[in-house]
Amino acid sequence: MNEIHPRFGQAMTAAQYSSEWERSAAAFSAAGHYTWMNERLGKADKIIEVGCGAGASTEALLSTGRQVLVIESNQSCADRTCERLNAKGISVELISVDQLSNLSAWQGLKVKIVVIDVLSSDLELHLQPGSFDALVCWMTGTHPHHISEILSKPYMSLEGGDMALYRSLVQERCYKLGNHAVKVGGGVHMVDRAMVRSWSDKDWMREELVTLLSTVAGPNYVLTKGDCYLRRLSEGLNQSAIQYVAQHPASVAGEVVLTSTVAHLA
Numbered sequence: 001m002n003e004i005h006p007r008f009g010q011a012m013t014a015a016q017y018s019s020e021w022e023r024s025a026a027a028f029s030a031a032g033h034y035t036w037m038n039e040r041l042g043k044a045d046k047i048i049e050v051g052c053g054a055g056a057s058t059e060a061l062l063s064t065g066r067q068v069l070v071i072e073s074n075q076s077c078a079d080r081t082c083e084r085l086n087a088k089g090i091s092v093e094l095i096s097v098d099q100l101s102n103l104s105a106w107q108g109l110k111v112k113i114v115v116i117d118v119l120s121s122d123l124e125l126h127l128q129p130g131s132f133d134a135l136v137c138w139m140t141g142t143h144p145h146h147i148s149e150i151l152s153k154p155y156m157s158l159e160g161g162d163m164a165l166y167r168s169l170v171q172e173r174c175y176k177l178g179n180h181a182v183k184v185g186g187g188v189h190m191v192d193r194a195m196v197r198s199w200s201d202k203d204w205m206r207e208e209l210v211t212l213l214s215t216v217a218g219p220n221y222v223l224t225k226g227d228c229y230l231r232r233l234s235e236g237l238n239q240s241a242i243q244y245v246a247q248h249p250a251s252v253a254g255e256v257v258l259t260s261t262v263a264h265l266a
Contacts, residue, residue, distance in 0.1 A: 003156050005144075011155050017143035018076035022054035033258060034060035036231055037138055037191050040260050041066075044133035048181060050118045050140075050174055055081030057138050058111060062090060067110050069103065069132070073117040073146065085111065100126035119150065119173050123181075130183040134262075137174045138191040140167045167192070168216070175217040178265065187262040188217065193233065195254045202230045202257070209261050221263040229260040 004010050012020065028034055038060045041047070045066055052058045052070045058081055061068050072078045082092045093112045100114060100123070116122065147166045148155045171190060178188040190213065196205050206228040214223045233256045 005156055005158065011144035014074050014143050014146070015076040017141075018054055018074060018080050021077065021141070022056075022080060025054050025056035029056045029060075031234075033231065033233075034138075036258075037136075037189075037260060038064060040229065040262060041134055041136070041187075041189060044186065046131070046133045048132050048135040048177070050135065050137040050170070050177075052077055052081045052113065053139075055084035059085065059088070059090075061136070062110055065110075067106065068112075069100075070111065070113040071118050071123070072113060072115055074142065075115055078113050078115050081113065097122050097126055101128070103131065104128055117150075118170060118177065123177060127177075127181045129180055132182050133186045134189055135174055135178045135182055135187075136189040136191075137171060138189075139193065140170045142166065171213075172216050175221065175263065178263075179218075179220055182265055184265050187227075187264045188221070189260070189262045191258055191260050194230075194257055194259050196230075196257055197254055199232065199255055199257075205230060205257070205259065209259055213261055213263060217263045220265055222266050223261060223263040227262045227264070231258040231260070233258050 025034075034057055037057070041061075047061055047066050047068050049058060049061060049068050049070045052072050054077060058068055058070060062085075070078070070081065072081070078094065082094065085092050090111065091109050093109050095112050095114050097114055097116050097120075103112075106112070144155055144158065147153075147162055148158065150166060150169065151158075151162060153162065171192075174190070175188055178186075182188065194205065196202065206225050209228045210223055210225055214221070217223060
């Protein structure tokens with residue numbers, strides 16, 4: 001755990017990661033990013049949130065009256081989310097994966113959290129088919145040792161593209177889980193970070209997103225250019241020690257943006 005990677009330095013622990021995410025999330029909230037993400041969901045009422053960070057994203061979902069099931073692999077993130085919501089008078093129930101089978105009778109509480117990796121196939125064994133209006137995965141991330149575990153690769157052997165590989169695995173998995181748990185007509189909402197040469201390239205990026213994510217999502221989903229949005233990410237990117245995008249030479253001009261896509265189940 002104390003190994004010093006020649007490129008990435010000393011790896012964060014799960015607890016350190018949740019603390020750093022809280023710092024970033026405060027800046028994202030202040031800049032209105034989570035409000036913007038939430039608006040993309042329209043009237044979807046019952047939501048699966050994959051990864052809650054420190055709870056700011058969950059709070060945004062709850063602010064418009066949604067019911068939220070959080071799937072979170074990091075116990076520290078789940079604990080911080082509980083603390084944040086409880087401090088604002090919002091009751092949270094931590095449940096086991098076995099209790100997912102009983103969500104058809106979900107009444108009262110607006111948010112439940114299950115600590116399990118979204119990559120676990122146990123989720124399909126317990127979640128009722130077609131019982132949610134949408135699944136959201138906003139800005140996938142995790143601490144380095146979790147990436148090592150998922151990729152079966154020692155921390156000291158991690159390379160620059162491994163975070164992107166992990167993110168692609170999670171996103172592909174979200175579409176697969178959405179096939180099971182989201183009702184027909186519902187959607188899987190992905191928000192990620194990207195780089196464009198300039199803001200004038202936003203329409204080109206939207207077309208690229210349709211091509212790329214339609215392939216990842218598979219034939220059961222419909223994704224159009226009208227389902228893709230971009231937002232300038234001038235605030236919140238460098239507020240913590242978490243690396244959001246791959247480093248690039250200072251001489252390379254570009255603008256970091258948030259990308260939002262909603263693929264609908266046909």
